[in-house]
Amino acid sequence: MNYCSHCGSADLVLRVPEQDNQERIVCANCQTIHYQNPKVVTGCLPVWQDQVLLCRRAIEPRHGLWNVPSGYLENGESVEAGARREVREEAAAEVEVNYLITLYNLQKVNQVYLQFVGNLVDGKFGVGPESLECRLFREDEIPWDDIAFTSSTYTLRAYFQNRKLGTQTFYRASFPELSPGLPIS
């Protein structure tokens, strides 16, 4: 941020506003406080019979690696609707959102991941424009060394743990403490 988005002044300062306790970017000209807050990344692991659907990324970062369909929540959208949209965009597929499986804090980049488990409708999928390919994997086929993000590794571990135990347990973690209560694969 180089200029105030309200008045256009370049006179931005870092200070603690009145009745606040954190430093903010404040415009010294018009006094607008420019708050910056984390973003929600919403996603869904589509399940079909004994398999899960992953997408191989056609975009940076982590081009070529596998991921649980996920992306930034948009204004005006519920977390569930955002998760369905991401599956549609990345895998050209429809899911029925089933349950929230993980909350994963990635504080170093100001992201909060919320990922669901969903049912892949009719087992149908394609390849979205942000994906090189999409594929169903059985548990013993998961490419653990080629997963794009730790959030996806966490959700995959949580899902297979739940499936083994017959539970719908919700898991919370913060990077880099990946695996509270989860077995390390």
Add this chain to the structure above:
Amino acid sequence: MNYCSHCGSADLVLRVPEQDNQERIVCANCQTIHYQNPKVVTGCLPVWQDQVLLCRRAIEPRHGLWNVPSGYLENGESVEAGARREVREEAAAEVEVNYLITLYNLQKVNQVYLQFVGNLVDGKFGVGPESLECRLFREDEIPWDDIAFTSSTYTLRAYFQNRKLGTQTFYRASFPELSPGLPIS
């Protein structure tokens, strides 16, 4: 937003960027895309014995009404740490976060509420600068008609439902569909 925060130009346009499918504010001068995304509101309902702690708001909106301590998640903070901070700021109290009880979408103002249940440490609390008063309530004392936000009503209903059933069920809803599986008080 009147000016580009990157280059200071007032030549902002609303258009769908390449490889996107939604309208964004784009600077016609430097081509910066100004994404706008929902914010996370994190909070915690502090529990002490058979009572819960609420805060009466000293600030707008909903000045004078009762609330579950909550506020915007900050950059660099986990959702859990944010919830503890909000309890500290609003009620001058410490909580041990216990479990996530609600995800509540308030799409009309681009907010996602994540509220926890926590244990009020030593039953101690004060009154933070954003509160007129803080008070412990038994279930039959909750001022249902004077709760500040529907998110708080939802979390309170969910908590008393869980307490009655001896569960730690996690509930999801979107305004205005308030009460999936929850009894209306």
